[in-house]
Amino acid sequence: MKLARYRPRDTVDFVVIGSGAAGGVVAKELSTQGFSVVVLEQGPYLREKDFAHDELKTFRQGVLINDWEKQPNTFRKSPEEKAMRQPAVFYGRQVGGGTVHYTANLWRFHEVDFEERSRWGTVAGASLEDWPVRYSDLEPYYTKVEQELGVSGEAGLSPFDPPRSQPYPLPPLPVKRCGAIFERVTRQMGLHPFPAPLAILSQPYRGRAACTQCAFCKSFGCEVRAKSSTLATVIPVAEGTGRCEIRSGCYVRKIETNADGRVTGAIYFDGRGREVMQKARAVVLCANGAESPRLLLLSRSSRFPDGLANSSGLVGAYFMVDTGVSVRGMFERPLNDHKGPHVSRVIHDYYDSDAKRGFWGGGGIDARFDWYPINFALDGMPGDVPRWGAGYKAALKEYFPRSMSLLAHSTCLPVESNRIDLDPDLKDAWGLPALRMTYRNHPDDLKVLHFLKDRATEILEAAGAKKIWSRKIEELTFTGHLMGTCRMGNDAARSVVDRNHRAHDVRNLFVVDGSSFVTCGRQQPTCTIHALAYRAADSMAAAARKGEI
Ligand SMILES: Cc1cc2nc3c(=O)[nH]c(=O)nc-3n(C[C@H](O)[C@H](O)[C@H](O)COP(=O)(O)OP(=O)(O)OC[C@H]3O[C@@H](n4cnc5c(N)ncnc54)[C@H](O)[C@@H]3O)c2cc1C
Known part of the structure; x- marks a missing residue:
């Protein structure tokens, strides 16, 4: 099998940031539909031989998750407080993301999970909304998840x-x-x-x-x-197309835009700390419900001073947890x-x-x-x-x-002041503002x-x-199920992406992961993240073929 290798100056069709539940599926779908894809993943590319039943190393020391020494978090309960340094979010940090180390409960959401507002009305202090997609829209994709991944x-x-x-x-x-x-x-x-x-x-x-x-x-x-992670299932298929390169150890610090407000690629730190820009016709952000909004806020520019795709001010808002x-x-x-x-x-x-x-x-x-x-x-x-x-x-x-x-x-109800954003003081090991959680x-x-x-x-x-x-x-002060920070919706003033995960503000930017959730279901979000990713990739591919990206 000849693996795809692109040069950063080659303009690929899609750069996918993150290779977890969403990123793995998107990469597989786009590459099998004929597009050139580079997946930028900050964590390592581990193989089955790297996994061991070592409870101290894997469970207590957390070798498969984010490292709070290098990528610290801060936490506060309300916007009036100063956030203190402490672990707040955790997620799988390797090729395959959270699907490598998760418990693997793969439950479909129910019909009510997409239409809570219509069924139950408003709840004081929360922003309960219906999703712009319904269970019936996702049903064929839930089926695809179960069949392709193995449930x-x-x-x-x-x-x-x-x-x-x-x-x-x-x-x-x-x-x-x-x-x-x-x-x-x-x-x-x-x-x-x-x-x-x-x-x-x-x-x-x-x-x-x-x-x-x-x-x-x-x-x-x-x-x-036997665990149907994206590492074991769709990522090998994506690589097998010869059109998808999985580039691990690449920590994306900015999604780049041009004067027209279009995305031109992603800038990352490689394993040696050098800055590299991978050019692309479109970017699909799949870095999860905490890191995706952080990266959008890190991607501010003179054209987008409040962060990319953030004209609504809602990037990072309505953070929901398990x-x-x-x-x-x-x-x-x-x-x-x-x-x-x-x-x-x-x-x-x-x-x-x-x-x-x-x-x-x-x-x-x-x-x-x-x-x-x-x-x-x-x-x-x-x-x-x-x-x-x-x-x-x-x-x-x-x-x-x-x-x-x-x-x-x-x-867990969506509350506007529950947010992921940038800590004004603390920096990570690369000098980027740390992730701040207000919850x-x-x-x-x-x-x-x-x-x-x-x-x-x-x-x-x-x-x-x-x-x-x-x-x-x-x-709650610490969580591993990360949802809701780039809400999908039909109204650009009240959401970040549309029903097909396209950013309202940027035509060739898509955000597909737990951040798109409007409400949180009843825990176990990953089946729905996979299904949304299959659906989003279909619509991106169709739009790309029609020249609409
Ligand atoms: C211990 C544990 C058990 C779990 N068990 C279950 C379960 O049984 N059922 C269930 O439904 N869910 C479970 N989950 C949650 C599940 O892991 C997540 O819902 C799922 O992985 C989220 O998918 P995602 O695509 O949104 O993000 P992720 O899977 O987190 O993928 C995001 C990827 O992006 C990468 N990334 C982030 N930022 C950058 C950057 N700047 N540059 C480059 N790469 C970046 C990350 O390293 C990661 O690989 C569990 C979580 C934990 C922590």
Whole structure:
């Protein structure tokens, strides 16, 4: 296979910035449709041989995620405060982005997730809006995601599932003990459990091996390619076209524009810290819900003094995160659930908002065991067990094999003052302004969590857990699901990109990733990011063929 290699002065059709859930798909679609593509990815190009079951290195030291020493963040709760240096966002920083190290829950959004405003009206203190696309627009692309990437699951078991044109291409993964308990008890309670859809192969698929049940999914890369990351799936296809170059170790600092206000390419620091400009006819920004708005703000110029694509002032606004609460239970008998992919069964019975509850929002609850030995020893047990000596050892022996978690994954309202922008003082290792996060949960976000925590506790009680515990629900200051900062919409004054991800202000600039979300669904955004990317690439390719870019 001859890999494409372009010179920076060659004007390629598309530069794609970031190679994660969105960037990998966009690169594959554009290159297979005949366009020349350069993908600029700041992280390294790791291969399966680089992934290891080393909990200290991978999980505790975070070798697959962004490095807050080199790329620091600051955080504050409100615009009136001075932000303090602390880790605020985390994401996969390598070719494949977050899909390399994620847990691989690949759940479609439901119809309501695209039309919250029409269904529920306004919510005080939030900017609830409908999306300019609906579930029916995305359904063919959700199907494409499942078929092309490989998703294991079983359709038709949940009455709350949105309509689908095809079943999952692979059957569900084996049920875990926590899943079996959850399934039995929730059925008895009149609820509707179903197997968690996972981007992990239950059987060999398209030349890739099935899952070996090693259980190193969350935060780890999969060394047998059973996790359907963009690294294992679409990126090799893109490279195989001979038209797509994946250029790793390239940290983009600016999207360049000319006097006409058109994008001309991207300027990046290469591995040796030299500045390079890659020329392109169009740029597709796929750097995620935190880094995409940061890069647009870094790309200001005399023509765009407030940042690129920011005439609305909304680049970075309506930042949304993953809200969730974990309730844990310890049982009399061992479950030994440290094997297999983490998540096993889910319910969506509380997915929709319900006016009777008195607040907006809802969510799902899943049964999982997503602990590794060291992590469990440090954070997995209740606060009242001994933390040292013989008592600690006895507790570990008792709790590790007998515990399971119920994770409630929930909603988060879009609030205009919740933002990603540039810190005025702190710089990163390349001298660029650090990412600043301003975030305070809307009160309804926390009310939903209390509601779901109570439901999860009821399930564990009905299951006969010997001990049940959870952390106090607190406002969020740190997150790995990054959404909503370059909102899509039909009105250029109230959104950053249009329904096809084209920036309202710049004709040959597209933003495709978690930042386009208008509302946040109920966690697990990646299936929707993939689907949006397939759809956006189709429309970009059609526009390019008609000479409209
Ligand atoms: C521990 C963990 C578990 C998760 N589990 C799940 C799950 O089970 N299900 C789910 O749906 N979601 C999960 N997520 C979230 C998931 O990883 C993200 O939703 C998804 O990867 C986002 O896709 P994206 O394309 O928007 O961005 P990313 O996948 O983050 O890709 C962006 C890429 O752009 C690169 N980049 C950024 N800035 C620049 C720059 N200036 N120059 C060059 N390159 C740049 C980054 O290095 C990265 O590779 C998890 C996240 C974490 C942290």
